[in-house]
Amino acid sequence: MKYIKHLFIIIFLGLTVGASAVIGTYFYIKPDLPSVDVLKDVRLQTPMRIFTSDGKLISQYGVKRRIPLTLEDAPEQLIQAVLATEDSRFYEHPGIDPIGMTRAVMNLILTGEKGQGGSTLTMQLARGFFLTREKTYIRKLREIFIAWHMEQVLSKDEILELYLNKVELGHRAFGFGAAAQVYYGKDINELTLAQIATIAGLPKAPSTLNPISRPERSIDRRRVVLARMLDENYITPQQYREAADAPVTASKHGAEIELDAPYLADLIYNEMVELYGKEEAETGGYRIYATASSELQYAAQQAVRQNLHDYDERHGFRGPIKQLWDAPSASLDGASLTNEQSKSNDTIASPVWSHADMLNALADIDEVGPLIPAVVTRVSERSIMVLEKSGDYRVIDWDGLMWARPYISDSKQGKDPKSAGEIVSEGALIYVRFNEQKDIWQLAQKPEVSGAFVALNPTNGAVEAVVGGYSFYESQFNRATQAKRQVGSNIKPFIYSAALEHGYTIASVINDAPINQWDARSGVAWRPQNSPPQYDGPIRMRVALGKSKNVVSVRLLRAVGIDNMVEHLMQFGFEKDDIPRDETLSLGSGSHTPLEIVTAMSTIANGGYAITPYFIQRIEDEFGDVLWQANPPTACDTCQLFADASAQQSRSDDAFAPVAMEEPPQLSPPAQRVISAENAFLVKEMMRTAVRGNGRWSDDKERNTYWLGTGWRARNILQRTDLAGKTGTTNDSRDAWFSGFAPGLVATSWVGFDNMSRMLGRASRNQNLINENPEKFNWIGNAMIGSEDGAKAAQPAWIRFMDKALGELPESHPPIPEGIVTVRIDRKSGKLTKRTDNSSMFEYFATGTEPTVFEDNTDWIDPFATEDTQQVKEEDIF
Template structure:
């Protein structure tokens, strides 16, 4: 008894001291324990994902890769593998595993090393959320208390689901959903047993056990996992043997991008960062949906890329990127032979025999990869074809159709002679780019010219497509939203709108004659000229806009007043500070972004309402619940009843009437303002009248078509005539724009439901777009009529040639399935027959007359006298313009 009592007392005191120590430790680490609120509302740091309006992934932003999964979405095999390997008694303990702790303690006593951590899944989760990986006793004690605390507040299922989504698994993958994507490019439910075992073994040491960084160690770890599953009878021996012997199939995968639209994604990302801040935007798990659909966004990107290549090819081939063999010698001191910048020396490889396919591909892998261009090396040159080896290891033949454009580039204004053989274009050993166009491979190059494109829904300002340049990976500068460039004649519809607002009509006669204004203050005469420098004398306003007469625009500005016009332009959303207070504003000397221009054009398209462009339609949280939805202002011309649409041709010749026959006298079905959804719409400010918008749109319809009758000598072309000729639609309107010396070129236009602007120019504002001469090779392919939209366009670059094709190609796709829907005629618009030359009323019904629209009360009141009538058909044939061939 004398030994028992001291032993009991010692045990009691030891227990008391132990309890006191535990209580002391608890209070010591209590400030580090998570609150109940944190544990019950754990928020995973999930990257932001951006989607098109139709739900296709555009991009993902965030350092951590995480794809949250629900427990019921996780394959049972993965749960079995994790439990067998990491915590086989997970559903039996309360956060700590006494057996595991005793095993770790024994190991520590016997070896003196911390070989076993005895961490349960709950403890690992506690460490992942709140602690570090440092191996210290105090961290382990904190881990235990936090794990016990978590088990009190969360169910086992909640803890397991958090573990599956939180744990770090290497290569910035957090959670098993992300690991499946990063290593195998698949969702969890598509993984094989071998792949499941591989990622289940990663939590122990993800940086060294992952199958990309350490494939051999990964195989060993996979075998351990499979053995544990076999011991726990989760798998059979046959399954073990098959999975253990499976090859390593992992390779690094990016996010499953379905639509590569980086300019759109970057714009939306910047908006989210501005609203939420960078850290919250990148880790808050936001799912952001654009206003643009995948179909229209891709159509815009293809149109811009093709258009810039077309311009580039018109102006000639600048040669290869460098040479691997057959390196030419300089023929002059000014000529520089291009050299490749590589991370390794190739100076000892001077002939074809020194190069095998592997070493060639190694070089090509260092050449910048810019879609749609593919780095290649010319391996064979025949009479009119070449063979190339591309970076993807494929050998391709480029036929003459893919080479014949490549005459030598001399300057932006001069090209060399047309090539006759493949050796005139390139030689063996040359490192080149190739690209695929309409199933045909062709030699190519990175265009130096830049472009931009943006399309809006004119009813609510939703951006339907945005392209900021040739390639975001080449230049992140978004020219559609950031580049302020002179707009040229794209300003004229707004100037003409100001004139209509001041009492002018589409039939007003303006003198198209040269202006020579002396400025006594500067001692310089201002002589604005038409382009081309042709003058028609007295001309109707409709025709003047259609032919983009510069001097008429200046005279209209003078008629309205400079300050009045400048103030009026702000109605279309243009910043007053960007509008110069001199007469050059009527010719487009002000600088605006394509986004600003397309917003202004939308006012004309939607009946006079100023909408706000926006890129985001809605934002969801990480659980898919809607956080925010766009509530834009709406053009309300459809909220009110409109008159029946009766769109008649300007001229009454049979060919135009035939095109329009299907559209005449048809009813326009308009949505009403009823219903809860419509009642909640915010109406945009109406900045011009519906009648004004309609009349300007009518003039812009003239600008995109051929007008009049050739046989009657009333024929003339709008500057954008190719648009209607190719699209074969009468419900479109547009305007070209070209600045002095063709430094900036534009094409803006619209359908009732879609408005778009295209811009082409060099980033160097002093560089002119130049001139292209005829390439007879391309003419020979179709001697009767060559392709207007491709490389055969010749002459000085302007809005119709340089920017117009991008707009047309986009609209070909966008309007493909849309029925012809002309703009409805607003109330108080009347149509009367007028004399073609004087704009006065007429009782004639022949080719000297036409129908014109007027705001009621502004139509002519006097009739033309017989001696005033000018019959173009009786004029000298030599004075009539030769028709431009139309295809």
């Protein structure tokens, strides 16, 4: 009894000392314990994801990949695999597992090594959130106390859900939702048992057990997980054998991008960084929905790329990327290669380079957009066979080769090729691409010319599509929003709008005749010319804009005055500093971005209202709750302001502040009217003239009044009457533009070289292409000839986009403003007439501006001409 008494005293003292040590240690590390608020409001670092308006993922930003899972969304086998492997008594212990801790202590005593930590799932979570992986006793004690503390404030299900989303699983994947995407490119619920077991085994050592870096070790770890699941009766022996023997199917996957639209994504990313800061934007889990739909954005990207290829191809083939080996053109006695031959490597392997050698050479060449590197392995009379970077062989038929006449310069091309051997030889390293328009594979090259495209909803400024160049990965410079280029005749609709405000009508007659204006200060004459240099004499404003008469634009500027013109242009959103204060302004010498041009055109399209373009439709948090909803000013006469001004979300500096909204706003604030509805309607009417054939055709030259607007191809191809637009070409064709609109959509297309000194040049006839052009697009594409201008270089992208955007939508014509009247006028003089033949037509006028005098035989006099605007003859100067 004496010894028993001493034993109890020793045990009691030991327990007292131990308890005191534990309590002392607790108070020592208590300052490091997380607060209840922190644990209740754990925010996972989740990447920012950007979607189109219809929910297609276009980009993801952030170093850590995480796709949050709720416990209800997690597959049952995943939960079973995690619990069986990491913590089989998770729902039984209070955060610390005595059995596991005892096993870890015994292992330490027996081996002297800290091999087993005895960590529960809660302890792992505590370490992941608040501690490091260093193996020290003080860190372990902190881990124990934090785990116990977490169990007091969180339920078991909450802890398990946090673990599923927090744990690091290699290759920047955090959480099992992200791991499923990174390793298998699938949703977590699409994984097989073998795949689930593989990622469930990663928490122990994600860098050395993952199936990409260490596939052999991942197989061993997978068997361990499956064995634990079998021990816990979660799976059957047959399931175990099938999953354990399954092959490794993992490979690294990027974000599940559904539409690659990097220029649009980059604009939104930069706006989010500006509003929230880089770290918060990239880790806050924001889900941003763009204003652009996937359908229109894709249509714009395809239109721009096809347009740049068309320009590039009609100017000739610049040759292969390089020549891998020198070999005579290998003609197969005039025979054509077939795709059946491409199935046999023995038939087509190069006699000079091996299959592996060619693939090694191709590995150094990156794909650029749709361009795929390939090596020419055989050349036939009118076809070639190529080895693609993927290792597949492909036959390119004559339809995909015949465009490739030699490039000599931007304005000169060589002879049309007659055979494949004139274009390439064996050993040529080239690009190939799939031409969706023709449904063929063809020889290709990287376009040296650049392009941009922007489409807006003119009612509220929502950007429906934006393309900043051929390839974002080649050049991140966004030409749609950053490139200020001379706009040429794209400025003329705004010049004519100002003229309407200063007494002109669209039936006013202006002298289309050469101008020779002596400038005493410079000692030279100002001689603006039409392009082409053709002059029609007295001409109505409608016809002058439709034919894009330069000298008429100059005369209108003179009549309105430069100061008045500058003020008027500023109403459309043009910056004052970007507007030249001389007569070249009327010809488009000012430099503006495509986004600025399309925004200004929206004012004409929407009936006279100023709108502001925006790219973000709404912002959500990681749980799908709306933080911000766009509510832009809208172009309409009946819009009402919010009764509560504080509820209005404007496009101010703090417009995107993350303010919770109970309900999205139902009413939009009205946009500011900057020109009258009548003015906008009349300019739109003149722009309709520019995209169609006009007048009446007659074999009798005296009765023939038919003429074509500079953008006539739009009506010819799209077969719609509700289109309006304007071409634009600068001096020496350095910039080509087309801007126009259809119901509910306005778009601007630009083409030019990044090197502003390089001209777009001209293309000569390629009879090969003229013979085979597709019927629907037989007026645009790589078969066009002549000097490059807005109609040939830029408008085709606009037409292709509108063809997809409008589809089968019926034509729609907005109502005519109440302040517009129509009267019958004489086509030549613009005066009233009683004739009903080809010499007359009905014309629109703002009420009170319609002509009151009938046409007679008196000589025509420009009513707005003054002495300083009269033509100065060349003999008077010299």
